[in-house]
Amino acid sequence: MNRRGSGVLLHVSSLPSAYGIGDLGPAAHRFVDLLAGAGQRYWQILPLNPTCPAFGNSPYQSTSAFAGNTWLISPEQMVADGLLGPGDIENPPGFPEDRVDYQAVMNYKNSLFDRAFAGFKERGADFHYKEFAAENVSWLDDYAIFVALKDRFGGKVWGDWPSGIRDRHEEALRKHGTELADRILREKFLQYVFDRQWRALKNHCRERHLQIIGDIPIYLTYDSVDLWANPGLFKLDEYKKPAFVAGVPPDAFSATGQLWGNPVYNWDAHQQQGFSWWESRIDRTLALVDRLRLDHFRGFVQFWEVPAGDATAENGRWVDAPGRDLFTLLARSRSCLPIIAEDLGYITSDVHEMMAHFGFPGMKILTFGFSGDVARNPHAPHNITKGCVAYTGTHDNNTVRGWFEHEVPGDQKDLIFRYIGGQVGADQIHRILIRLAMLSPADTVIVPMQDILGLGEEARMNRPGTTEGNWEWRLRPEQAGEQAMREFSEVTGIYGRW
Template sequence: MFTQRLSGILLHPTSFPGPYGIGDLGKQAYAFLDWLAQAKQRLWQVLPLGPTGFGDSPYQCFSAFAGNPLLIDPEDLRRRGYLSYRDLAVPPFPLNRVDYGPVIQWKQALLRRAFAQFEKLGDASAFDAFCQEEAAWLEDYALFMALKDAHHGRPWHEWEPALRDREPAALVKARDRLAGDIWFHRFTQWLFFDQWRKLKTYANQRHIQIIGDIPIYVARDSADAWAHRDQFLFDEEGRPIVVAGVPPDYFSPTGQLWGNPIYDWEKMAADGYRWWVERFRANLRLYDIVRIDHFRGFYNYWVVPGDAETAVHGEWRDGP
């Protein structure tokens, strides 16, 4: 714990300035850390760093373990030889906000070009080591994202039943059919974590600690919910039996309907909360300090029926 009072700034990397339509982990991030150190600030707080889904909220991510490829620094890819100066020609993105639609389209194409060049170069030892070290979550995530690409972004509960329900034969066929796309999503994760760990090392060298954020719930349309469906309260067709929210209060007469699936805490307890242990372990490698958003949910939590339109008709349940 802290032995002295510290101060710092909350600034998500998407807000760094730059020409590429969205902040990234490049030179502006390092300049920000230099400024923090010069101002004698010791803390940098960020929002969740995961790959954002529909709505582009860092609190609705496709994975509780993966990083957001939109934060990858393009200039670092040029220095590695994966991109040319010509590749970095950018559309006229707004300078004061993130226009996610065009940014996603441009950056995905950029990362695809970088991946194609990476395959030609052939030196994959660091990449292979990363894939082995992170296989516990990376394999399910890469397959999930490849399947989402193949289904034009549709959520997993709308896929054909064999893939929705992860039937082994269907997964074998999907891995074979989508092998190139799976490798691409592994590649973007390697890039993100390599850049982030270098940035974190620099922050720590400047005596700055990074505070990360763990939302207690995951998104329904996430690799976590799809790959670990038995750890959540879903029905046989992947529909949530109950969802998360908070009851009505002074600020909202209908409460807040978050819509996240609810954990099957009894099932999680049976294996020693292994998924949560791995999630904490992963986040404690990413950050120096971790904040749990809605920590009280471990004590008790509000649930409403999965088909509810508001959070009015729910109940409190005891947490683990």
């Protein structure tokens, strides 16, 4: 990413579709064409892993670090691939165009999946399915039986399952595996369909010279197959419940810190295994995307662990993590590590030193750049350096317009006006910040689609600290045309990012 370029942040679920949620079908391929036609080099997405209602449908709280999100499977592409008939998808329910109704999507797609799976069993597994299952056996078998067991035990977290299957005794695994064989095969089949559709979309990106930037959350949710299958790699107690959980310490913004609740890694065990689990996770993600953003990069240097059961993060402690050893091992056996380090918030010098050592670019957010001492604010456009990725905002921020309308006080607006040399309204501020990002020295600029369109806070993707209404925003069909990208394309060319 050391040549000037730009791209757009839009998760797959936000694409237009007649089937309730953005998917990997025709609209995704058209979006790739739209980006390529506008001179863009990158399409940044959020994690592709499974989502579920128990975690607010967040792609950052998944049941698997390796599996794909089957709700993103395209019904149209299933028809094109002969897995469904045209009549099977002729009359979808009246889904809302601008939001994802996850429960309605799940109900509808499960009925399609059942129909496709019945046909798959009748025909018998073909060579391509068998090849996929063999190549991904290291995670696929465990994931498929985990999903089946979750159904069998009424959605209980795995730590509350009967001890035999909780502890993965061979006899219990064999018994449940036999009894749930059909359900297990269905999940493997759906993972195969997801993989097939995703690879077709990725190949289309490659043909259009567009790279995909993916995302890896550093932590996993407790109720995931990764913890059930690898409990020794996490700090769990004798009953396989978390002994410590992740968070961040008290600061100026929170007197009690932030308690995230995710289990923390047993890094000693990872080192003893030669970081094989992390190596597999990175390789699996890079098989799906071209570059990846590592969330909460600081956690690879030091992490804040809090005793499980604490109500706040106040009694935690900093623990060293062997990130340098991990990335040294990864770099030794690969020609490059196309990693972007999410280095937002309070970052210590040792984190920046490790980023510099491995050549990982960090992130700069323009909406962070107009507070405090702007002359020295590292996110202010004039301080952005070449070796970074500049954003107007991310999925966790308000849109630029929403930020300006609802979060910027009057004195800060005056500062912004002095900085840009004149007053602008809320309907123009997104254009100004996009230009400031594009003309900056940053090698790469990524702009959320909401900011390209100048949308307000109603189009926000996520509100950290809240559990409802997130991850639902969708691009309406009329917003995904060439007119929306025309000005963005012109700015891309003017500032040398084609």
